[in-house]
Amino acid sequence: RLPNQSKATLSSSELRLEYYKSQETSTSYYKEVQKLKQIVESKDAKILALKLEIEELNEKISAMNIPVQVIQLQEEKANLEYTLRQLLESIKVFVNEVDQHKEQAQMNEKKITREKMKNTELEKSINNVKRKYVQVLTESLTRSALSSESCRDNLEITGNPRLLELLEEEGWETEGVFEDEYGDIHDCKSGINVQLFLCRCLYLHYSQHEQEALSAEWEAILKSISKAATSFFTASDKAKQKEFRDLLRKGLPITFRKEVWTILVNRHVAKVKEVKDHTCGGVSYYQSLLNSVQQSTSRKQIDLDLHRTMPSNKFFRRGGSGIKQLENVLIAYSIHNKNVGYCQGINMIAALGLLFLDEEATFWYMVAIIEKLVPTGYYGPGLLGAQADQAVLQEVLASQLPDLNEHFTGFGIEIKLVSFNWFLTLFIDAMPTECALRIMDVFLNEGHKVMHRVAIGILKMYKDKFLSMHDPVGLFQLLKEITRHTYMIENVFNAAFVKEFPNRSHLNSRHSYHLNLFKHEWQQREKEVHKKVVVPVVKPPLQQSTKMIPLWECGCSIGSDEICLCCGERDQGVIAVISARQEPQMKIIPDMVIKGRAVCMKYISSCDMVLIGTLDFYVYAVDCLTWKELWSLRFIDSVLTMEAVENIVFFALAEGSVAVIKNIDRSYPLSEPLLIRIGSSSVPCLALVPNQMLWCGSEKSITVLSTVTCELEKSVVIDDDDDLGKIYKMKCGQQGVWASFRSSTIICLFDVDRYTKLLQVDYVTLPTLETHERITYLLPVQGYLWLGTGDGTIHVLSVKARELPQQREAHTTNSTANLKKSGRRTSGGLVARREKAFEEEGEEDLEILRLKMAKRHTTKFGRTLLHRAKTIPVKKGDNYELVLETSRHMVESWKEPVRTIQACQGPDNSTIVVSTVHTESDKAVQLWRCSDQNATNWDMVYLQCSEK
Numbered sequence: 001r002l003p004n005q006s007k008a009t010l011s012s013s014e015l016r017l018e019y020y021k022s023q024e025t026s027t028s029y030y031k032e033v034q035k036l037k038q039i040v041e042s043k044d045a046k047i048l049a050l051k052l053e054i055e056e057l058n059e060k061i062s063a064m065n066i067p068v069q070v071i072q073l074q075e076e077k078a079n080l081e082y083t084l085r086q087l088l089e090s091i092k093v094f095v096n097e098v099d100q101h102k103e104q105a106q107m108n109e110k111k112i113t114r115e116k117m118k119n120t121e122l123e124k125s126i127n128n129v130k131r132k133y134v135q136v137l138t139e140s141l142t143r144s145a146l147s148s149e150s151c152r153d154n155l156e157i158t159g160n161p162r163l164l165e166l167l168e169e170e171g172w173e174t175e176g177v178f179e180d181e182y183g184d185i186h187d188c189k190s191g192i193n194v195q196l197f198l199c200r201c202l203y204l205h206y207s208q209h210e211q212e213a214l215s216a217e218w219e220a221i222l223k224s225i226s227k228a229a230t231s232f233f234t235a236s237d238k239a240k241q242k243e244f245r246d247l248l249r250k251g252l253p254i255t256f257r258k259e260v261w262t263i264l265v266n267r268h269v270a271k272v273k274e275v276k277d278h279t280c281g282g283v284s285y286y287q288s289l290l291n292s293v294q295q296s297t298s299r300k301q302i303d304l305d306l307h308r309t310m311p312s313n314k315f316f317r318r319g320g321s322g323i324k325q326l327e328n329v330l331i332a333y334s335i336h337n338k339n340v341g342y343c344q345g346i347n348m349i350a351a352l353g354l355l356f357l358d359e360e361a362t363f364w365y366m367v368a369i370i371e372k373l374v375p376t377g378y379y380g381p382g383l384l385g386a387q388a389d390q391a392v393l394q395e396v397l398a399s400q401l402p403d404l405n406e407h408f409t410g411f412g413i414e415i416k417l418v419s420f421n422w423f424l425t426l427f428i429d430a431m432p433t434e435c436a437l438r439i440m441d442v443f444l445n446e447g448h449k450v451m452h453r454v455a456i457g458i459l460k461m462y463k464d465k466f467l468s469m470h471d472p473v474g475l476f477q478l479l480k481e482i483t484r485h486t487y488m489i490e491n492v493f494n495a496a497f498v499k500e501f502p503n504r505s506h507l508n509s510r511h512s513y514h515l516n517l518f519k520h521e522w523q524q525r526e527k528e529v530h531k532k533v534v535v536p537v538v539k540p541p542l543q544q545s546t547k548m549i550p551l552w553e554c555g556c557s558i559g560s561d562e563i564c565l566c567c568g569e570r571d572q573g574v575i576a577v578i579s580a581r582q583e584p585q586m587k588i589i590p591d592m593v594i595k596g597r598a599v600c601m602k603y604i605s606s607c608d609m610v611l612i613g614t615l616d617f618y619v620y621a622v623d624c625l626t627w628k629e630l631w632s633l634r635f636i637d638s639v640l641t642m643e644a645v646e647n648i649v650f651f652a653l654a655e656g657s658v659a660v661i662k663n664i665d666r667s668y669p670l671s672e673p674l675l676i677r678i679g680s681s682s683v684p685c686l687a688l689v690p691n692q693m694l695w696c697g698s699e700k701s702i703t704v705l706s707t708v709t710c711e712l713e714k715s716v717v718i719d720d721d722d723d724l725g726k727i728y729k730m731k732c733g734q735q736g737v738w739a740s741f742r743s744s745t746i747i748c749l750f751d752v753d754r755y756t757k758l759l760q761v762d763y764v765t766l767p768t769l770e771t772h773e774r775i776t777y778l779l780p781v782q783g784y785l786w787l788g789t790g791d792g793t794i795h796v797l798s799v800k801a802r803e804l805p806q807q808r809e810a811h812t813t814n815s816t817a818n819l820k821k822s823g824r825r826t827s828g829g830l831v832a833r834r835e836k837a838f839e840e841e842g843e844e845d846l847e848i849l850r851l852k853m854a855k856r857h858t859t860k861f862g863r864t865l866l867h868r869a870k871t872i873p874v875k876k877g878d879n880y881e882l883v884l885e886t887s888r889h890m891v892e893s894w895k896e897p898v899r900t901i902q903a904c905q906g907p908d909n910s911t912i913v914v915s916t917v918h919t920e921s922d923k924a925v926q927l928w929r930c931s932d933q934n935a936t937n938w939d940m941v942y943l944q945c946s947e948k
Helices: 012-064 068-147 149-154 161-169 192-205 208-227 235-250 254-278 285-291 299-306 322-336 346-354 359-373 381-400 402-410 416-424 433-446 449-461 463-467 472-481 489-496 504-531 805-821 828-840
Strands: 177-179 185-187 551-558 562-568 572-579 585-595 598-604 609-614 618-623 629-634 639-645 648-653 657-661 674-677 685-689 693-698 701-706 712-717 727-732 737-741 746-750 757-762 775-781 784-789 793-801 851-858 864-870 880-889 898-905 911-917 925-930 939-943
Touching: 068 161, 068 192, 068 208, 068 472, 161 192, 177 192, 185 192, 208 235, 208 254, 235 433, 254 285, 254 359, 254 433, 285 322, 285 359, 299 322, 299 346, 299 674, 322 346, 322 359, 346 359, 346 433, 359 433, 381 402, 381 416, 381 449, 381 504, 402 463, 416 449, 416 472, 433 449, 433 489, 449 463, 449 489, 449 504, 463 472, 551 572, 551 609, 551 911, 562 585, 562 598, 562 898, 562 911, 572 925, 585 609, 585 618, 598 639, 609 639, 639 685, 648 685, 685 737, 693 727, 701 727, 727 775, 737 775, 775 898, 775 911, 784 898, 784 911, 793 898
Parallel strands: 551 598, 551 898, 685 727
Antiparallel strands: 177 185, 551 562, 562 572, 572 585, 598 609, 609 618, 618 629, 639 648, 648 657, 657 674, 685 693, 693 701, 701 712, 727 737, 737 746, 746 757, 775 784, 784 793, 793 880, 851 864, 864 880, 898 911, 911 925, 925 939
């Protein structure tokens, strides 16, 4: 039937056809039913047969009489199988739950990982902010350290709340002693330097993530080096070498330093070491050198320097494990390289190597540095290679920082006076240990050009500070201090490793040029020594300069009736002689020109000659009869002052040592000076005391040497008085050793036998005193103490035994009453206010002594001098007191410091005192003369040169 067609519309034929179809369908259905019936019947028959078999089996089982116990076991088995099926179903459910938990755990782990990554990034961001903050804090502390000496010496951690807060946040201690990973000891009371050290520690602590990434880079590159050790540093692997170089500049973790240093040293000495070891018959070359220790001619100098090497490091203190190792290495090298032997400076290099290497490895590390990495003759006789490097550095400074070079030149600052020690010790003695290690890392790979880069980088960092200063003394002091307060080595490297810098070949070429010049000069001096004749040196005449002010810098007494002074500029100077035999007069010696700026003079009576020390490391010997140069000698640093005992001369050096030359005479010294290390800072003053001892002042301590054995006898640390700065001048007088302090108005008197302080006074406590300037020079003359100040004022103070309190009180009362009767205003009110202030502050040990008398005295030269008799506050128990007798400003229109004060004997047993001031005025030299026995009346005149 078609769709939508009713049955009524179908025709009969169609109905018939449909019927037949249904008949066929029913027939097929029937057949199928029959087949199914047959299948069912066959199955029923099989079932019946199985039932019969079961019954037969049951009958057989019954006949066999199986125990009941077996049946029970079968039942238990069935139960166990049922239980097992249940457990399996439970396990399936549990496994499904576990899978679900695993999926959840994986999701949670991914979420935790994402949170950790977020926290890590957040922690990195926080650490970056903290690191930048610490960097700013470090720069601020560095500025404070370089701007104020009192701040540098006295500032403690407790005075820096920002740093204190960071330390407490990390749970670090803020008191006691800190020991860093290199063994250096840092005392929290050592001033601002320990704050800079702690800031550096915080900076590295906040850089942990960067350090971990850096360590991973080093692990990878060291693996590649170990696989291709022979070809890694060849010319064909420049890409790898650049990667290695950049990674070294980026930083070397402490855990890899020993391995990397060994690799770098072996690059230079592996072949030499193999040959040397092969010739020693089974014993290492280093051990063979130690076995021949008696051949070392440098043992005495090495023994002196052992305990002065890295004194703040626990390994090199007395009893430290590094002392014997350092001695072995230095002695072995002095035998290995007899041309160098031992030179002061290489002890610092050896000590730095021993922090990471064993003895033998340190010895070969020394061989690599001295014989392969630095230029020829660096540590040889005369240190000619090091001197040539300073000339190269001056050229590099002029090309890289022309404005700074011009600034230095305009004020007479020669950078080599400071940088010579930088290069000689590879910055180890100038910078903190970590910075020195970072420089050494790069130096072992790239050679001595690194020294020029680092030096220029440091100067570039402080360029603005230098350009803002217009005081030559301050500039020179800043130049000496910058390295000691530089802890951010990253800033140094960023400024040092720039593209616009002279390449290695240019530096080597310029070094060779200057080395040849120095060699020629050295050879000429050697010829003079061997001929034992004086060869006159052609010197340029004294040049007049409109930019520089002539300096009356230093002087000394010659015999009993002459005084010698030195006047000049930064490049050269001349000698002036003042004779007091008759009427005092001053004469210039025009033919004797001193190269460089003279800073100290000493008369050697046994040879009748004057020694003149200059800032450019030279000492000149001048004959006092002919006023001709006898010889000149170069030291490793500037000679600041000198003392002599017969024919033994002691030279105080700016690098912290005292050089000793024995048996000095009018011929050139053939023996090398004996160097005695005093400290890490300069030695500005020496004082020769009667008990065959030499006092050496440095920082806030006094080191006592025996003038007989030249050995250290005692080291005395001055008490931690906030008012006291560093020791600046020391002179021995009748009462003891007088000392003044840098940028201070305080005077101290020390007992020469017990090393105790007998007196400490501050001369500015005078209420009527017009000047409060620092003391620039002091000289005890008979029973008086002469003081020169920074504004050109001369003070004469009498030294008197301390009165008993009852006598002082009665004398003071009478003096005050007499002044009241004369109608003058007394200073009793001021004194009373001072006494009250001291009582409120608890200073009961101080007594304020009142004004005793004031009068004016007119000299025969027509000049009015004000004589004051005013006692200065002293501590109870002091043995002496000072009374200001005379005060006079040398040149009214000039406020320049007093440079020197010298005394001699004039005619008729009169006392002559000569003082000089830093000025080009014709009143720069002042002569004081006293003819009476008590030395109470002093006449003053200005001396003028007999010729310009």
